[in-house]
Amino acid sequence: MCVIKTKNEKETFNLKAAIEKLVAKIWPNFQKGEAFKTLSLEDIEKRPPPEWLFEGLLHKNTLNLFYGASGLGKSFLAIALMCSAAQNKPCGDVTVDAPNGWVLYISLEGHNGLSVRFKAFRKQQGIEKIDNLLVQIDGANLLDDSEDGDLQKLSKTIHDLSINFDCLPSLIIVDTFALAIGSGDENNSDLIADFVKKLEKVRRIFETTFIVIHHTGHNGTHPRGSSAFIANFKTVLRLGKDQNGDVYVKHTKIKEGEKRRFWVEFSDVSWIDPGYGEQSSRVAALRHDKPKSYDKKLLELLIREGREGGIRQSELQKLALVELQISKSVFYRVCDTLIENGQMKRENRVCFST
Template sequence: MQFLSYYDMCNLPEPEWLVEGLIQKRSTAVLFGKSNAFKSFLAIDIGLSVDTGQDWHGNEVSHGGVLFVATEGANGVGRLRIPGWYDHHRIEEENRRAFLYPKEIRLDVPDDVTALITRMKEDFFALVVIDIFGGSMAGSEIEDKTARAWVHGIQRILRETGASILTVAHTGWQDDTRARMHTHFWGSFDTRLKVEGDKEGMTATLTVERHKDADSTGSWGFRMVQSHGTLVAEMDADVKAKASAIKKKTGLSAGNRAALNALDDALAAHGIRKVGQDWPPCNVVSIDEWRKHAYLHSVEDDADTKRQAFYRARKELRDGGHIQVYDNHAWRCA
């Protein structure tokens, strides 16, 4: 067990960029957005820029091997999207070095993580792209136990291979300000990248929501163009991110935001539909189930303090119009 002295900690190395302004080396990033927002096409664009070493739309890239883990739609990814990107950018055959793992993977299972690390050490990989998040675990994406095992597995990959991890994820059912996952997953990423897409207009924006260890700024607009049987992202300065994507002001305290996220988790795990004029046209969940999820995420140790914090958050969220409660059940307001 090695401790760092004050001198050692002050001389820790500065973070290095894998893709300047976007993803750091030996870090984790999540690229999240709604369905049909062109997330997968942007993830391929980022990954293959690293693979070829060419600038990502003017941002300097550190060249290295890339592994795409396609947990769904692997045939289209391997047969059309990756070759189409190479063709569009006129990459010579000998410089097309990306790898594809065409199935689900269980990063919350230690033996599977060990197998992945062993295979990765046969080549040099600078980046692993996981698309999509829900297919990368044996357990449920809303369970605390699964989240802790998955995060531990990801940290092992970073530590033992030196690669970065880019995970593609959908936004929440009720909250498009965060990815659809347990809060322990959400809090573990070094970088969060939000994608907003316009399917009709064939445009997308990518915005840095947060870097843990760098300035959290940066937004890029893209036009999705048909090329070689797929869609390829081309930067377009006229495509602007929504102001809400650049800076989301919720007016919520950290405790109320945590309670709201816990409600999302409870709705995902235990949500049901109720029939009747007093019930909404969406899933609801019992207050008891919501409270259990809130306690899992609470930083308080004392049971009474947890209970008081939950009921305080419940009242403030209801008074603020964020939730509604009826007959000992709760749901998110539109």
């Protein structure tokens, strides 16, 4: 019972009955409906904080946009992220937390180059095979959520693979947005919101991380199409290039966490493939430091290890790989720079600091 005091009287009435009477005028079937579930502040505070999938870059169980201009290496970096997540091993300097899971790459463009790019990564890393990374190359219109539509086919694919691996996916990459919307218009903000809503539904069901790859517009700094892109995704990453030509990936938006910039290092890998002859491709890796700052680090390593009689170049290269995570191609590039600057000399494959 509730008591309300006015100037002239004290009135007692049944609050529950009064509310139900008022609401019934608007919603006749009010009593038959379901109420939202609410949580106390104590319950909210018991929930764990967001967890990183890639430390400082992307959170687990989120829907993210990754965009950049053509030719900067979006797909190369995507392959590096996928292979790292599948193996639960760092992508360059950036650690990954995916101890249980598998990875799906929805590749809707550039199928012909995939074989060489994946082989290059495996050969550089000395990996024989990666069994828990799958590639889907069938066309897909993820706006189609009809009973036999592509969104349901994707859900069925994830369902079947999850049962096969006995675990949920840790990462799914859609490459690219433009080819995942059929004949849809990427300038339509309602279409983008609808796409995100439908993909978000799949993400919630399978508790995974999605990365959607997209291109930049004519200005080179914003996603091509509607401005609604940035508003609709949890985290937005842009691949760009600085005035010195060094490639980076940085947060345009991140909901929980600090906006950061990571540098992208590309290494050239070549090999002889039986039946196909000489093959080559690039392999990407993420770095906390700008690649050119390795000049100073390698020089410090050379001074430390080559105090008496220098150090063989092969030994220095092995140390650089272990301690600085510098690939072979970058090692030789840095050595050449140090020699040109007069900070290092090389005689009979032995390196000395000067």
